[in-house]
Amino acid sequence: MTQVTAPVIGALALLSTGMVTAPVKAEAATLGRVCMFEAPRGAYGAGHAAFAIRDRSDTRRWTYGSFGSTNDAPKSGWIKSGSWDSVRQHFISVRDKDHNNARYYTRYRCVNTRDGDLKRAKSWYTTVKNRGYNVTTNNCLHMSMAVFKGYSETLRKDTRLKSATGWTPNNYYRDVLPAARWETSHSL
Template sequence: MKRTRPVLSVLVATVLTAGAFTALTSEAAAAPQGRACLFLDKQGAAFKGTAYGHVAWAIRDPKNRNHWIWGATENAEGDAYTKPGRNNGTWIQGGTWRQMRGEDQGKRALSLGRYDAYRCINTAGGDLAGAQRTYKQMRDNGYAIFTNNCLTKSIGIFRKYSPALSTAHLPTGYVSSPNYYFYAVLNKARGWERASSY
């Protein structure tokens, strides 16, 4: 009897420790995780025989991994400059990843027929409301081909969504074509996954 007591104590302690470890593991697994993705249309923004590319963006709700918000700036007037307040072709949608791809109907999609590739980065969390406020600012602040375009607006939305996306993770996109930024710049930035076919 005396020998079973220490053994029993060790077993109880082991079970309690295992339970605590399981609780910590499941808590870590359930921790909020955001995700930001950039989508590339390689043939977008063609000018004098050269395609400079076009990008769209998507961010995931860190509290609901099946919910995304996505959008793009399409340069509705087709000029190098659009005055603030005029239609610059900026739009937004929300739904599932399948809806974003157009596999489920009912949402404006990032068309599989248009976009060639995408790449993503995980974040510790994500501020959807802040990103949506920034989207509204971007929608209303016009368009400028080098400094206020589909790429710079996407970067602005990403940074508001996750302030942790500093310049090391998300370099500025001024005077950088979307095609060059998507591959050359993000290849050197921290945390971005490799480009995948869309």
């Protein structure tokens, strides 16, 4: 017969009364996530960029928007929130008025971040929008990158994410994002 010692009896008593519980499994913090949506034929072939950012406190909710395209909203820009399905459905549904109503947005790239501040991203959206649209210094690519870098300090400090000035959305999407280790391009 196995002899049970006093310390074992005491530990069993504490466990049975609920005063001591099993160790709680540590949970990793929810990653941030951003996605750039692209319309390659936008802006007469230079491309058009839009953004989506995930809410870290409710990973089923995204904030998404754009600036400077007359195909999906006035040039002054727009911003919405919803599920990932609503994000995809919005970008799939936009039609290209200049190209026989073909699908405007056709692809996107995403990247996870270890941080993400939705409130700060929205503040940057407002700041860029209030500056007014300018094709060379405050366009759809500037807006998207400002939102991404406002959302994530990690992205803000990533030197591989070059300034949007001097880049077309198509070239930035094709050259800069992959060099910064964003995911491969996904088709819509």
